[in-house]
Amino acid sequence: MKTSLFLLLLLFLGFIARSRVIILASFTVFICLELDMEPVFTFLRARGIEIGLIFLLLSIFSSLVADPVDWARFKMSLITPEGLIAIMAGLLATQINGMGLNLLDSNPHLITSMIIGSIIGITLFEGIPVGPLMAAALSALMIKIVKFLVIHL
Numbered sequence: 001m002k003t004s005l006f007l008l009l010l011l012f013l014g015f016i017a018r019s020r021v022i023i024l025a026s027f028t029v030f031i032c033l034e035l036d037m038e039p040v041f042t043f044l045r046a047r048g049i050e051i052g053l054i055f056l057l058l059s060i061f062s063s064l065v066a067d068p069v070d071w072a073r074f075k076m077s078l079i080t081p082e083g084l085i086a087i088m089a090g091l092l093a094t095q096i097n098g099m100g101l102n103l104l105d106s107n108p109h110l111i112t113s114m115i116i117g118s119i120i121g122i123t124l125f126e127g128i129p130v131g132p133l134m135a136a137a138l139s140a141l142m143i144k145i146v147k148f149l150v151i152h153l
Contacts, residue, residue, distance in 0.1 A: 004033055010115065017119040019129050049101065049133075093137075099144070100137030114139060 007030040014022030032040045077083040104111065114135035121127035 004030060006112070007033065010112065013112070013115045013119060017115070017122050017129065019118075019122075021129070021131070022115060096137040096141050097133055099140035100133055100135075103140040103143070104132070104136045110136070110139065 007026050010026035011023060011030065014020075014026055029041075078087070111132055114132055118127070118129055118135060122129055
């Protein structure tokens, strides 16, 4: 499939999912492709995830301004069962998200399947769109589990 048609498919899927993020990203890449702006793609391949994570963290950290941290409560939360589970979840999430990035790098065509799954989750099950990195991370984990089971069963 020609790349521009693929991007238009993603744009269409973004409209179905009512996802401004997918719409904006697919439209922007489509325009850059049509205008032959290769340096933009080179830059985004090298720094796009990092830039996205910066904006995500800015959003999360901004909540600290609205609701300042109670340091005594923060320190206590580190040793509660919930706090320890949250720390372990953060460690696990970084590893699984790394697997997701590797999956997207080696199989970029899977993004359409992930978006279709997201659309089904949003429209039929009232899910929340959390983005392709989470979908890629879960996909990578599930692929590893299935491969493990196929080999060992």
